[in-house]
Amino acid sequence: MTDTTRRAADILAQRLYAAGCRHAFGMPGGEVLTLVDALEEAGITFTLVKHENAGGFIAEGMHHCDGAPAILVATVGPGAMNAVNVVANAHQDRVPMIVLTGCVDEDEALTYTHQVLDHQAVFQPITKGTFCMSAAGAGIVADKAVSIATEPRCGPVHIDVPISVADAPFPEGAPEPVRANASAVAPSGADAARATAAVATAARPVAIVGLDVLRDRSELLLRAFVEQFSIPVITTYKAKGVIPEDHPMCLGAAGLSPLADKHLLPLVAKADVVLCIGYDPIEMRTGWRDAIDPERQTVIDIAAVPNTHYMHQATLNIVAHTGETLERLAQGQRGRVTWDGGTPAEVKRALAAAFPTDDDWGPAAVIAETRAVMPEGTLATADSGAHRILLSQMWRCDEPRSLIQSSGLCTMGCAVPLAMGLKMGEPDRPVVGFTGDAGFLMVAGELATAAELGLAPILVVFVDASLGLIDMKQRQRGLAKRGVDFARHDMAAIGRAFGGHGHSVKSREELRAALKKALRADRFTVIAAEIAAGDYDGRI
Incomplete structure (x- = not known):
C-alpha cells in the first residue's frame, strides 16, 4: 500500500507497530473491520477471543512478556461495554493499554440511535485519556495515545474510531509525530542531600518497594543499594521478585494479608528511615493507611509521580527515576550493618512459620x-x-x-x-x-x-x-x-x-x-x- 493510499486506520496501526505491539485481541463487529484489517496489514496479529474482558487480560499477559502496550479491540456499544472491567483494571494496575472501539459516524448519530452511546463518557473516568480520531489527526492521536499510555504511571488510553474515519484516506502532508521518551533523571539539591544524609545515618531503615522499580528497570540497582546499606525490603504483590524472595534482605510481599501485616507492620513502625521506592499504595489494604509516620520517622518517597494519595505522608517526596535516585543516594558511601538487634531476620522466620x-x-x-x-x-x-x-x-x-x-x-x-x-x-x-x-x-x-x-x-x-x-x-x-x-x-x-x-x-x-x-x-x-x-x- 503506497503512502497516497494509506487509510487513517493504517496510520494508527503502523504507530502501534512502531511502539513494539505485535498482538491485538478482541471481538470484532462491522464497525471495527477496517481497524482489524489495518492491524494485520501493519504486522499486528489479531486474535479473536470469546469475551472482550478476557481479551484484555490476555493482552495484559502478553504485555508482561514483551513490554509493549496491550491492544484491545471492541466494537460499538455492547462490545465496548464488555471491556469496561478490564480497562478499569488496567487503569488501577498501571497497565499500558490501547483500547480501540468503533463508533457510528457523528453525522449519522444525529438521526440514528441503534447501539449509539457516548463511549468517551464511559471510558473517561477509567482511562488516562480518551480520543475520537479524525482522518487528518490520526498520526497525532496515535502518538498521543502511545505516549500517554506509557508515561508514568502507565495506564489505558481509549480511541474511538468512527466507521468512515477508519476507511478515509490519510491526507498527504498530515502530521505523523513520534515524541521521544523522557530521559531518566536523578534528584539534586537540598532534598537529595537530606535523603543521602538520612540513608547514611539510618540505624533501622526499611524499604517498601513497588511497581515503579520494574518500569524503571532498576532491579539490579535496588539490590545493590539494599545490600550496601543492609536494608530489609517489603514489596507490594506486583513487585514480588524484584529481589529474589530467598534473599536475606527480602521479607516478602504485603498488601492484603492481615496475618502477614501482623509481623510486617510492627517492623515498619520501629524503623527510623522508611524508603518508599517506586511504592504505589493502590495495592494495599486499609491496614497500611497511615502506617508510616513522618512525625517520628524520616519517610522518603521515590516515585514516578508526586504523593497525592495520602495513604501516608512523606518527609521528602522525590519524583524521579528510582534507579538513578538510588545511585545518587549511594554515591561516596560505605556499606554498613543496620538493625543490630536482628529484628528483620526474626520477622522473616516468623513469616515462614505463619x-x-x-x-x-x-x-x-x-x-x-x-x-x-x-x-x-x-x-x-x-x-x-x-x-x-x-x-x-x-x-x-x-x-x-x-x-x-x-x-x-x-x-x-x-x-x-x-x-x-x-x-x-x-x-x-x-x-x-x-x-x-x-x-x-x-x-x-x-x-x-x-x-x-x-x-x-x-x-x-x-x-x-x-x-x-x-x-x-x-x-x-x-x-x-x-x-x-x-x-x-x-x-x-x-x-x-x-x-x-x-x-x-x-x-x-x-x-x-x-x-x-x-x-x-x-x-x-x-x-x-x-x-x-x-x-x-x-x-x-
Missing part, C-alpha cells in the same frame, strides 16, 4: 506442592479471592513479573486469560494459573480460545463451591450465610470438553502426578483441587 508448607491437604498444601513440582523459571498468575492472598505470601518469586495478578482493582476472572497471554508470550516457559472455582466459571469459555491457539498453560482451580473470602467476611461479621455458596461442578470435565486435559485431585500425591503430566502435555490442563469450605480460616 505460612507453613507442610499441611497434609488444603489450599496451602496445593500451593506448596505446586511450587515444589514446577521448575525454576515458572510464570504464575492468580485470580482474586482467598487463594490469592495465601498464594501471594507463599509463592516464591525469583524474578520480577513472575506472579501476575489484579492487585489494584482485585477483579475476578483474570487468572486464566493472564496465563494464556503469558504462554503466548513465553511459549517455552512453564505457566501455571491459580483460580478459584467461581473465577474459573466466569471465563471458562476462553478455554476454547486456548485450544484454538494451541496453548498449554496449567490451570489449578481451588474447588470449594463457595466464595471463600466473602464467606469468611460474612461469618466474621456474624451475618447469616447468604449468596456465597454454589454447586460443586466438575471443573476437570470442563477442561476436557474444550479440548484440554482435566484432572480432579484430593491429595498431594494426586496433585503431584497431575502436575507432572501437565508439564509434558501439548494442550492446556485443568487441575481441579478439591478442598473443603472454610479451609482458609486462620490462614490469611
Whole structure:
C-alpha cells in the first residue's frame, strides 16, 4: 500500500507497530473491520477471543512478556461495554493499554440511535485519556495515545474510531509525530542531600518497594543499594521478585494479608528511615493507611509521580527515576550493618512459620506442592479471592513479573486469560494459573480460545463451591450465610470438553502426578483441587 493510499486506520496501526505491539485481541463487529484489517496489514496479529474482558487480560499477559502496550479491540456499544472491567483494571494496575472501539459516524448519530452511546463518557473516568480520531489527526492521536499510555504511571488510553474515519484516506502532508521518551533523571539539591544524609545515618531503615522499580528497570540497582546499606525490603504483590524472595534482605510481599501485616507492620513502625521506592499504595489494604509516620520517622518517597494519595505522608517526596535516585543516594558511601538487634531476620522466620508448607491437604498444601513440582523459571498468575492472598505470601518469586495478578482493582476472572497471554508470550516457559472455582466459571469459555491457539498453560482451580473470602467476611461479621455458596461442578470435565486435559485431585500425591503430566502435555490442563469450605480460616 503506497503512502497516497494509506487509510487513517493504517496510520494508527503502523504507530502501534512502531511502539513494539505485535498482538491485538478482541471481538470484532462491522464497525471495527477496517481497524482489524489495518492491524494485520501493519504486522499486528489479531486474535479473536470469546469475551472482550478476557481479551484484555490476555493482552495484559502478553504485555508482561514483551513490554509493549496491550491492544484491545471492541466494537460499538455492547462490545465496548464488555471491556469496561478490564480497562478499569488496567487503569488501577498501571497497565499500558490501547483500547480501540468503533463508533457510528457523528453525522449519522444525529438521526440514528441503534447501539449509539457516548463511549468517551464511559471510558473517561477509567482511562488516562480518551480520543475520537479524525482522518487528518490520526498520526497525532496515535502518538498521543502511545505516549500517554506509557508515561508514568502507565495506564489505558481509549480511541474511538468512527466507521468512515477508519476507511478515509490519510491526507498527504498530515502530521505523523513520534515524541521521544523522557530521559531518566536523578534528584539534586537540598532534598537529595537530606535523603543521602538520612540513608547514611539510618540505624533501622526499611524499604517498601513497588511497581515503579520494574518500569524503571532498576532491579539490579535496588539490590545493590539494599545490600550496601543492609536494608530489609517489603514489596507490594506486583513487585514480588524484584529481589529474589530467598534473599536475606527480602521479607516478602504485603498488601492484603492481615496475618502477614501482623509481623510486617510492627517492623515498619520501629524503623527510623522508611524508603518508599517506586511504592504505589493502590495495592494495599486499609491496614497500611497511615502506617508510616513522618512525625517520628524520616519517610522518603521515590516515585514516578508526586504523593497525592495520602495513604501516608512523606518527609521528602522525590519524583524521579528510582534507579538513578538510588545511585545518587549511594554515591561516596560505605556499606554498613543496620538493625543490630536482628529484628528483620526474626520477622522473616516468623513469616515462614505463619505460612507453613507442610499441611497434609488444603489450599496451602496445593500451593506448596505446586511450587515444589514446577521448575525454576515458572510464570504464575492468580485470580482474586482467598487463594490469592495465601498464594501471594507463599509463592516464591525469583524474578520480577513472575506472579501476575489484579492487585489494584482485585477483579475476578483474570487468572486464566493472564496465563494464556503469558504462554503466548513465553511459549517455552512453564505457566501455571491459580483460580478459584467461581473465577474459573466466569471465563471458562476462553478455554476454547486456548485450544484454538494451541496453548498449554496449567490451570489449578481451588474447588470449594463457595466464595471463600466473602464467606469468611460474612461469618466474621456474624451475618447469616447468604449468596456465597454454589454447586460443586466438575471443573476437570470442563477442561476436557474444550479440548484440554482435566484432572480432579484430593491429595498431594494426586496433585503431584497431575502436575507432572501437565508439564509434558501439548494442550492446556485443568487441575481441579478439591478442598473443603472454610479451609482458609486462620490462614490469611
